Amino acid sequence: MSSAISNVTLYAFVALGGACGASLRFYISQLVLNWLGKGFPFATLMVNIIGSFVMGSLYQLIENEVLDINIHRTLLGIGFLGAFTTFSTFSLDSLLLLQQGEVLKAAINILLNVSLCIGAAALGMFMVTALAK
Template sequence: MIKLYMMIALGGASGACLRFFISESMLKLLGRGFPFGTLTVNILGSLLMGILYGLIDKEIITASPAKTLIGIGFLGALTTFSTFSMDSLLLLQQGHFIKMALNIILNVMVCIFMAWLGLQLVMQKG
């Protein structure tokens, strides 16, 4: 059981570091006018989650330990639903209704699409 938690911790630490790097990079590149960092990590994480599940489904990799290390640890720390929720709430409180709606629509719809795309990329290779 300790090995399982260590894998989650290792994946989580790596995902959190990448999340910080991407968020900071987007902030420097595009500014504070819209939560692009959160959107970017959610899109990337959704694509990677689709790829992971496709690889598991095709038995290219085994669910354990990949699902634990990558799915729960790395992608769990990389993607940022709690940050997405707070970003949306702050936009609402600041009266930026269009930006809030855009943030919600993009994070939900684009991320679902990216998860589907990631799965399709793996499933079509045969």
């Protein structure tokens, strides 16, 4: 941790990023629910894919030393993406589908969230690397 950035400042970055991430998550979730309905947890899937893409991009930008690790990891990675992504909601959505006897929907939800989010993180890393060349 850089001595130039105080712990109080880092906590403020987490809080600011978290407030923005949670607000954007709610906004996107409402849009997706209005667009696609409640028959499948598309809203959770969408924010998880977007968050994974941003996390992959952020990681690569920090690795390439384009962004400062202390500021951007704290503000965006921990604060914003920590509040924006929804793994706990994904878990609950999947469990509820299983409890409702919707085994196929639960399996599809799990498969899509895991595969598409890993793919989105990889795509974010790849795009930053390709653009840096």
